[in-house]
Amino acid sequence: MTSRTTALTTAAHEAGEARGGISNPILGMLLFITSEIMFFAGLFAAYFNVRAAAPAWPPLEFQDKLHILPLVGPATVLLISSSFTVQLGVWAIRRGDRTGLNRAIAVTLVLGVTFLVMQAMDYLILYSEGVRLDAGTFGTTYYTLTGFHGAHVLGGVIMLGVILYRGMAGQFSARHHDAVEATSLYWHFVDVVWVALFSTLYLLPGR
Secondary structure (H helix, E strand, O other), X not given: OHHHHHHHHHHHHHHHHHHOOOOHHHHHHHHHHHHHHHHHHHHHHHHHHHHHHOOOOOOHHHOXXXXXXXXXXXXXXXXXXXXXXXXXXXXXXXXXXXXXXXXXXXXXXXXXXXXXXXXXXXXXXXXXXXXXXXXXXXXXXXXXXXXXXXXXXXXXHHHHHHHHHHHHOOXXXXXXXXXXXXXXXXXXXXXXXXXXXXXXXXXXXXX
């Protein structure tokens, strides 16, 4: 009975693959990312509302406090680069190259952790210069936006760690790697959000 059930399950799975379509892990990730887009859209809307209502932005006491170099700029380059490395991993496993997958995911993991460390260091510098969470609406919005993004990066790092562990255990193949694809989609999303944050917080001219 068990063997028959297993055979039926396998046949159904193969039939599903033959029909094509999107897998449940990838669909679930896309739906999750959609909800996160709405979440960050709300944060951006709040930021621009506060910015428009302020007489000057950034406030005079905080002007020239947000330094792109030496931490934020390089950290941005690293995070953007990590999007390419994670995609290399996806392409590798599509070819059945497990070694290429593990190598690419490991590099992506290191880049993600490095970004978090550099963000923490930037927080320490800003804190020493008076840019704190309780420093008016500017400090609140800045740390809310970057802090939530940092939490998402941390979540992505954990996901990458799980993928690397499973990859080293040989659990992925050219036919079975939906978790890799789903994780890469999340990581690309995190990178896109940071590009939007970086442009808004550091490149958008003050007034």
